[in-house]
Amino acid sequence: MPEPGRTLPQPTPETQHFWDGTKAGELRLQRCGECRHVYFPPRPFCPKCATRKVSVFAASGKAILDSYVIHHRKVPGFEPPYAIAVVKLTEGPRMMTNIVECPQTPEALQLDMALEVVFAQQNDAITLPFFRPAKG
């Protein structure tokens, strides 16, 4: 269900594959064809070695909770308190997200806890990647 008021991304040519991916149930990252560096956010070249020879692949969706805040102020589309989290993907890159299916408390949100991606459709064009505590 759409969450009214949440700011939604406007994809660009360089990021469209990522948003196409979330819509299709994949968390797409990019890997350098020369130095093998895996990176995020999307761009059509390797930020380590500058080659344009890069490819898109579907990540595992596994991550750990790297750090977060629990925001206590009202923001359109959010019911405070809610966590704004950064997860570290198994493949290396970090990304900002929300943690779902978990109490938004310091006790429940333990750093380094195992997480897995879930996809939340916002509208016809945009599906956001959230993370929840890993099941098994």
Place this chain on the structure above:
Amino acid sequence: MPHNTVAVVGAAETTKLGVIPDMSQIQLHADAALNAMADCGLKPKDIDGVATAGETPVQIAHYLGITPTWVDGTAVGGCSFMIHVRHAAAAIEAGLAKTILVTHGESGRSRVGNPPRSVPPSSLNGQFEQPFGPMGPPSLFPIPVLRYMKTYGVTHEQIAMVAVVQREWAAKNPRATFRDPITVEDVLNSRMIAYPFRLLQCCLVTDGGGALILTSAERAKDFPTKPVYILGTGESVETPMVSQMESFTSSRAFSVAGPTAFREAGIKHRDVDHLMIYDAFAHLPLFGLEDLGFVPRGEAGRFIAERNTAPGSKLPLNTNGGGLSYMHSGMYGMYALQESVRQMRGNAPAQIPGANVSVCHGVGGMFAASGTIIFSNQQP
């Protein structure tokens, strides 16, 4: 190359600080600039270089009636003014300008005549951070804190002491916004903003401005003010997105800017008499102390909690009260620079007796950028 051939000869803040609803943002720049020109006896016709952020150098030059031969509009957040000082020093050394004005003005609280902040939804921040509910710096800047705390075993009480100690400094400053003493309990019982940070660990939001005037050290001797020489400078940037920092326990931008300035100045940490570290939030002095090499990794929390930066200590830090207690218009770097200049001139309200070297370290964005200036009142 050490920048020991340039000096600050004019320095001033706006006549008022705090809540200034009767002045627009560009007039706050002008109010500070007019005060700085009066400070050193100059007129707009004497200025040939303009650097500013928040407004463009075009707007400021035109508004003040200046015809520049050099401008710098570097706008990378609150440390833009440290970077302007660095660029100005290089420009003066290169002969591109003789007398450079750096201005800041911000109607951060009253929001008169400044554009609303917005994140374009097609930007990387707009696509990959904004959808997850941040609302400005208080929701983003503290994101690394829990990781930093877990890595080094830093406690909530230690970080609360940053605010407590800075309030002690603010109590000595008649122009500080908040001057009443606070305790660790006060900090940890104040309103939760974004766990782990509470209201008293977040900066103020006020109105104000400041301006600096720089010229060559040789010309500085002809001015009525005591010259404050620039010994060393550094700058860097890392990422516009806090989620994409290389580390949550260190700032890459700090780690480049700070040591660059120390190398240029040719000084050791023991030579530093006075230190300013831009404190938009309570963890910034911790990152600054560690990334600039004043204390080993993970020890800044204990260092501050044990009062090693408090009044009477050997490393006086944020002696105006900082962004947590003195003022914070949004881009606070200019006020840190003003306090360093006051300390080097010997006329700060909380003056450090005999201080000869001041390090002034700034942050821009959410650890996005950094600039460091090392000042001295001793002629090179």
